[in-house]
Amino acid sequence: MITEIVILAAIAAFLGLRLYSVLGQRSEHEEDPIRRSYGPREQNPTTPTATGGTPDAAAPARPAVTLRSVDNASNANESAIRFIANADSRFDLLSFLEGAKAAYGMILEAFWAGDKDTLRDLTDDDVYASFAGAIDARDASGETLDNRLIRIEDATVHSAEMDGRTARIAVRFVADIAAVTRDKDGTVVAGSLDDAVESRDIWTFSRSVDSMDPNWVLDETDQD
Numbered sequence: 001m002i003t004e005i006v007i008l009a010a011i012a013a014f015l016g017l018r019l020y021s022v023l024g025q026r027s028e029h030e031e032d033p034i035r036r037s038y039g040p041r042e043q044n045p046t047t048p049t050a051t052g053g054t055p056d057a058a059a060p061a062r063p064a065v066t067l068r069s070v071d072n073a074s075n076a077n078e079s080a081i082r083f084i085a086n087a088d089s090r091f092d093l094l095s096f097l098e099g100a101k102a103a104y105g106m107i108l109e110a111f112w113a114g115d116k117d118t119l120r121d122l123t124d125d126d127v128y129a130s131f132a133g134a135i136d137a138r139d140a141s142g143e144t145l146d147n148r149l150i151r152i153e154d155a156t157v158h159s160a161e162m163d164g165r166t167a168r169i170a171v172r173f174v175a176d177i178a179a180v181t182r183d184k185d186g187t188v189v190a191g192s193l194d195d196a197v198e199s200r201d202i203w204t205f206s207r208s209v210d211s212m213d214p215n216w217v218l219d220e221t222d223q224d
């Protein structure tokens with residue numbers, strides 16, 4: 001009887017350790033912060049390489065950066081992107097473009113809604129001041145925007161540069177936007193939600209390659 005109790009206890013202890021191991025790994029993964037940035041994906045330095053490297057081996061050379069996701073990219077842009085990637089080992093072009101599209105939508109929606117707090121987080125001082133001024137003028141006139149981003153048709157690199165230790169990448173966005181302006185009484189004074197209009201914008205995002213903060217901020221807006 002005692003022997004059976006000891007065996008059962010050992011089995012329970014073993015299963016408990018296995019369960020703790022699985023749940024512990026899962027919890028550790030789930031608690032990783034989810035970045036809202038448009039920065040690069042983190043790379044795992046201990047992952048064996050395709051060439052047979054081991055976690056203890058020296059890190060392999062970074063692969064060449066290409067602009068496969070960017071149409072009509074000039075040689076100058078490709079050279080600048082390579083320079084940015086060499087200066088910031090965490091930079092990944094495809095991740096950046098996906099994040100830039102997300103930021104485009106977030107910033108537009110924040111501006112339309114008059115959400116200055118979100119704009120403060122995603123833009124630099126000059127761009128924020130411009131957006132905030134337009135929001136204040138809109139509020140003073142009693143007008144509201146009922147705009148909707150229907151879809152982003154395209155997002156490609158327009159230009160890229162390193163300004164000292166600051167990376168700056170301009171992205172050309174082609175999007176369909178339904179825009180409506182209402183007066184203080186809620187009457188539509190401009191636009192229509194039934195007809196989306198194509199919008200072409202060039203937004204420039206910047207980030208110090210020495211910063212521990214992976215977030216990029218919008219520091220210039222222009223129309224294409």
